[in-house]
Amino acid sequence: MANRRNTSSSASSGSGRGRGASAHAPDPHAPGSQSLPGARYRRTGWAFAILGLAGMLGLREWFGISGTAGAFLHHIAAGPVGVLGIIVPLLLGALGVSMLRVHHMGALHARVAVGCLGLLTALTGMIQVGSGNPRLADGIAGLEEAGGILGWLVGYPLVVLFSSVGAFILFILLVAFSALVVSGKTIAELREILIQRRAALLGDPDGTDTLAQRALGRVRRTGAGGDDPGSTALLDSYDGDEAFRSALETEGGGRKRGNGRRKRVSAGEQPSLDPALDQAGDEATSLLDEPFVEPESTTRIASHGSSQSAPALRRSPAKRRAQDEPAAAADQAASQTAGEDPDVISAAQSWDFDAITAETPEVSAPQVTEEPDLADAIAMSDMALPDGTTYSLPEDALLGPGPGHSTRTPANDAVVEALQNVFAEFNVDATVTGYTRGPQVTRYEVARGRGVNVSRITGLEKNIAYAVASDEIRLLTPIPGKSAIGIEIPNSDREMVKLGDVLRSQAAKKQSHPLVVGLGKNVEGDYVVTNLAKTPHLLVAGQTGSGKSSFVNSMITSIMMRATPQEVRMVLVDPKRVELTIYEGIPHLITPIITSPKKAAEALEWVVREMDARYDDLASFGYKHIDDFNKAVRAGDVQPLPGSQREVSPYPYLLVVVDELADLMMTAPKDVEASIQRITQLARAAGIHLILATQRPVAQVVTGLIKSNVPSRLAFATASQLDSRVILDQNGAETLTGQGDALYLGPGASSTVRIQGSWVTETEIRSVVDHVKAQLTPEYREDVVVPEVKKQIDEEIGDDMDLLLQAAELIITSQFGSTSMLQRKLRVGFAKAGRLMDLLESREVVGPSEGSKARDVLVQPEQLEETLAWIRGDGAAPDQGESQADSQADQAPEPAAGEPRTVSLPANRYATDPLEGEADLPESQSWEDDAAEEDSQDAWSLTGRGPSW
Numbered sequence: 016m017a018n019r020r021n022t023s024s025s026a027s028s029g030s031g032r033g034r035g036a037s038a039h040a041p042d043p044h045a046p047g048s049q050s051l052p053g054a055r056y057r058r059t060g061w062a063f064a065i066l067g068l069a070g071m072l073g074l075r076e077w078f079g080i081s082g083t084a085g086a087f088l089h090h091i092a093a094g095p096v097g098v099l100g101i102i103v104p105l106l107l108g109a110l111g112v113s114m115l116r117v118h119h120m121g122a123l124h125a126r127v128a129v130g131c132l133g134l135l136t137a138l139t140g141m142i143q144v145g146s147g148n149p150r151l152a153d154g155i156a157g158l159e160e161a162g163g164i165l166g167w168l169v170g171y172p173l174v175v176l177f178s179s180v181g182a183f184i185l186f187i188l189l190v191a192f193s194a195l196v197v198s199g200k201t202i203a204e205l206r207e208i209l210i211q212r213r214a215a216l217l218g219d220p221d222g223t224d225t226l227a228q229r230a231l232g233r234v235r236r237t238g239a240g241g242d243d244p245g246s247t248a249l250l251d252s253y254d255g256d257e258a259f260r261s262a263l264e265t266e267g268g269g270r271k272r273g274n275g276r277r278k279r280v281s282a283g284e285q286p287s288l289d290p291a292l293d294q295a296g297d298e299a300t301s302l303l304d305e306p307f308v309e310p311e312s313t314t315r316i317a318s319h320g321s322s323q324s325a326p327a328l329r330r331s332p333a334k335r336r337a338q339d340e341p342a343a344a345a346d347q348a349a350s351q352t353a354g355e356d357p358d359v360i361s362a363a364q365s366w367d368f369d370a371i372t373a374e375t376p377e378v379s380a381p382q383v384t385e386e387p388d389l390a391d392a393i394a395m396s397d398m399a400l401p402d403g404t405t406y407s408l409p410e411d412a413l414l415g416p417g418p419g420h421s422t423r424t425p426a427n428d429a430v431v432e433a434l435q436n437v438f439a440e441f442n443v444d445a446t447v448t449g450y451t452r453g454p455q456v457t458r459y460e461v462a463r464g465r466g467v468n469v470s471r472i473t474g475l476e477k478n479i480a481y482a483v484a485s486d487e488i489r490l491l492t493p494i495p496g497k498s499a500i501g502i503e504i505p506n507s508d509r510e511m512v513k514l515g516d517v518l519r520s521q522a523a524k525k526q527s528h529p530l531v532v533g534l535g536k537n538v539e540g541d542y543v544v545t546n547l548a549k550t551p552h553l554l555v556a557g558q559t560g561s562g563k564s565s566f567v568n569s570m571i572t573s574i575m576m577r578a579t580p581q582e583v584r585m586v587l588v589d590p591k592r593v594e595l596t597i598y599e600g601i602p603h604l605i606t607p608i609i610t611s612p613k614k615a616a617e618a619l620e621w622v623v624r625e626m627d628a629r630y631d632d633l634a635s636f637g638y639k640h641i642d643d644f645n646k647a648v649r650a651g652d653v654q655p656l657p658g659s660q661r662e663v664s665p666y667p668y669l670l671v672v673v674d675e676l677a678d679l680m681m682t683a684p685k686d687v688e689a690s691i692q693r694i695t696q697l698a699r700a701a702g703i704h705l706i707l708a709t710q711r712p713v714a715q716v717v718t719g720l721i722k723s724n725v726p727s728r729l730a731f732a733t734a735s736q737l738d739s740r741v742i743l744d745q746n747g748a749e750t751l752t753g754q755g756d757a758l759y760l761g762p763g764a765s766s767t768v769r770i771q772g773s774w775v776t777e778t779e780i781r782s783v784v785d786h787v788k789a790q791l792t793p794e795y796r797e798d799v800v801v802p803e804v805k806k807q808i809d810e811e812i813g814d815d816m817d818l819l820l821q822a823a824e825l826i827i828t829s830q831f832g833s834t835s836m837l838q839r840k841l842r843v844g845f846a847k848a849g850r851l852m853d854l855l856e857s858r859e860v861v862g863p864s865e866g867s868k869a870r871d872v873l874v875q876p877e878q879l880e881e882t883l884a885w886i887r888g889d890g891a892a893p894d895q896g897e898s899q900a901d902s903q904a905d906q907a908p909e910p911a912a913g914e915p916r917t918v919s920l921p922a923n924r925y926a927t928d929p930l931e932g933e934a935d936l937p938e939s940q941s942w943e944d945d946a947a948e949e950d951s952q953d954a955w956s957l958t959g960r961g962p963s964w
């Protein structure tokens with residue numbers, strides 16, 4: 016709305032004030048002129064006239080039907096182009112239709128028109144030459160039997176000048192050149208396409224074949240290695256083969272930015288592949304009129320979508336992904352071609368948009384050559400269920416479609432006008448040359464004039480924000496890969512990106528890896544997915560309500576949609592206790608959802624152990640990556656060592672999702688940090704991947720150590736630049752609009768990709784969860800979290816926990832179990848010191864009272880931390896027997912080279928009280944403890960020993 020107001024106000028200022036008027040004076044498309052009825056229908060009138068002429072010519076030339084004007088009509092068709100007059104009705108028909116459909120001619124139309132004219136010229140010229148080069152003087156009838164007037168014009172002089180052969184050669188060259196112009200490609204580009212097609216046909220991995228297909232391809236058994244269980248079998252390809260590893264896969268993945276290969280068409284030209292899709296588009300457009308869709312309405316759309324879907328069929332993972340392949344392009348087309356509203360285009364007529372084009376994702380046809388590989392790859396992931404059936408992945412239909420993608424709306428046109436006004440107002444020679452509309456923001460491309468400093472444009476940031484009434488604009492100088500400045504401005508009519516659409520896109524379908532998850536859509540409107548195996552660990556952060564949990568939900572749902580529990584297992588840590596409970600009981604879980612931060616820390620330690628175990632296995636069989644090991648296992652190339660009872664089976668990927676890192680870091684920062692560091696440094700090759708989410712992107716939570724080991728970041732909206740820098744090491748996240756608007760920084764990348772996160776409704780999640788749970792119950796690993804140690808903090812300690820800990824520390828470090836020492840050191844009364852001593856006895860820190868003698872100390876100094884944790888209720892009881900035995904035997908083994916030597920102190924190393932030998936003195940009454948006296952007596956009575964005096 017703000018933008019529309021802006022449009023009208025700027026238009027009126029343009030007519031009322033000198034400067035504004037001069038800025039727009041030459042514009043023949045001024046709003047006023049467009050509103051005249053004559054102007055509005057002039058183009059349509061012309062189109063109908065041309066269609067009428069095409070019809071009459073067609074009747075005359077094709078069917079010989081005409082009235083008295085028959086001869087005249089024949090001259091119109093055949094006179095200019097001779098025998099090619101037969102195609103004139105077709106050409107005129109196409110012109111008429113495109114005039115009706117396209118309301119303004121862009122560069123694309125001009126190029127195609129020029130190319131077609133060249134082709135026509137060359138063909139008529141060839142016909143002229145081939146027909147014996149008739150002369151004009153011989154009469155028009157002769158020319159009409161040859162190449163017409165056009166053919167004569169070009170053919171006759173060339174034959175005279177260079178002979179028929181020379182003329183023919185020149186016309187062939189003209190045909191080739193014109194065909195290039197029509198295609199919009201250069202020879203080098205055509206060559207590249209041919210090479211790729213050829214490589215794809217021959218199955219050349221360096222061609223269009225993707226890593227996913229190669230990695231999951233057939234495993235070849237080699238003669239030498241295959242028979243020897245101890246040796247490593249050779250594989251077709253290894254994980255380490257891939258150069259330029261990238262976690263992100265964009266729908267137009269084959270396209271390169273800024274090289275002109277991206278198809279640029281004006282907004283009105285989008286092809287509709289299916290009439291049903293037009294209907295979807297209409298619905299989408301009506302949705303776009305509303306402000307950003309709230310979750311309630313998204314649920315409504317989702318259920319609407321699913322009700323239209325085909326009934327769910329049980330399909331095995333292998334069949335399912337192979338069958339989905341051809342459907343993907345149509346689905347993709349559905350979401351991309353929908354949403355064109357004639358009003359949108361006509362409203363845009365107030366600007367001359369010849370230069371303003373919207374980039375539309377190319378709809379690539381499914382590649383037949385890829386299918387066999389894909390099916391082959393997925394066949395390996397069929398999972399047998401205990402009842403003899405095969406595990407079936409959830410049907411795509413469970414995730415409903417979202418609204419279609421609009422490439423241009425009146426809101427965009429209003430912003431373009433506002434931007435142009437700002438440039439005019441501040442006398443900056445810059446022009447908006449185009450824009451690409453994404454779901455949440457549109458990126459407007461600005462070209463500067465000659466000699467204009469880029470900083471003059473960036474200096475206008477605040478004025479631009481003012482003009483478009485948004486404080487969330489983001490400037491890109493330049494747009495990566497383009498010599499243009501990008502201004503990202505939030506759409507007032509933003510779109511929702513449904514996870515179902517992302518997973519049905521080509522970007523997702525062409526990857527068979529089970530860890531591929533749907534991220535969302537980028538600013539160009541392309542679907543973006545990421546392979547968590549390549550990420551390989553991800554930090555997700557942003558302020559509350561920015562969309563982190565929605566991302567985590569999309570990610571887990573993606574995994575359930577694409578991977579069997581045999582392929583991916585998960586550890587879900589949800590200290591908030593509500594976010595992930597919906598996934599309780601899914602067979603992909605390796606342990607029940609962990610809600611206690613303490614248990615989570617233990618689970619991380621388990622992950623470290625699991626990682627080490629996997630590494631040992633890899634090392635013993637001679638593989639460097641779990642993928643290679645799994646491939647070899649599936650091919651039967653890995654045999655257990657002779658005599659071993661072990662059954663070798665592929666390792667599943669292990670995904671560890673922590674939904675709030677801050678809670679873990681508050682509980683046991685050092686342990687958690689150390690585990691995360693170890694996992695992140697090594698776990699990729701072991702197939703273990705960490706996803707750490709937090710709403711507190713502060714240095715205490717996202718420590719330097721964690722940052723340096725988690726290479727991929729997904730930043731949702733943050734409250735400040737500081738937070739953005741903590742996550743991304745750069746500004747930007749503070750300008751995001753929230754609700755799924757995110758910046759993704761890939762591993763090793765320096766620039767971020769803006770993404771509108773995919774959205775999955777709770778209803779959809781429930782249906783997917785129900786589907787997977789109905790087939791299999793989870794097999795939990797017992798050892799992930801050890802059963803919680805019964806909390807030893809009982810009421811008897813009450814408020815004395817601190818004192819008790821100090822007492823334990825004193826006694827353990829001094830190895831002297833004296834009550835009077837506690838009195839003096841802790842400045843407590845006799846009663847309280849006695850009670851503390853009894854509490855320590857109940858926890859087996861000291862032995863029973865032996866009259867006036869100091870008590871035996873049962874815990875060694877090196878067990879101090881463990882004991883204190885146990886008293887606090889944070890850990891298990893220290894194993895006293897073993898350590899005592901060790902220390903008493905005094906037979907500590909020689910430490911390995913480099914390891915610190917542990918010195919165990921004898922339990923009775925203090926023969927006498929080290930504290931002035933006061934142990935034998937009668938224990939004194941309380942001093943400096945008056946306030947606690949009353950309590951102390953009560954406390955003493957609690958020990959059950961009765962009064963001590």
Ligand SMILES: Nc1ncnc2c1ncn2[C@@H]1O[C@H](COP(=O)(O)OP(=O)(O)OP(=O)(O)O)[C@@H](O)[C@H]1O
Nearest residue numbers: 310559560561562563564565710754755772773774
């Ligand atoms: N990708 C998205 N598309 C549409 N709406 C979204 C998207 N992501 C989030 N939202 C909206 O934002 C709301 C908050 O998102 P979410 O709960 O994921 O935020 P959060 O960052 O996890 O917050 P918190 O840290 O408080 O849990 C959602 O209820 C939804 O309405």
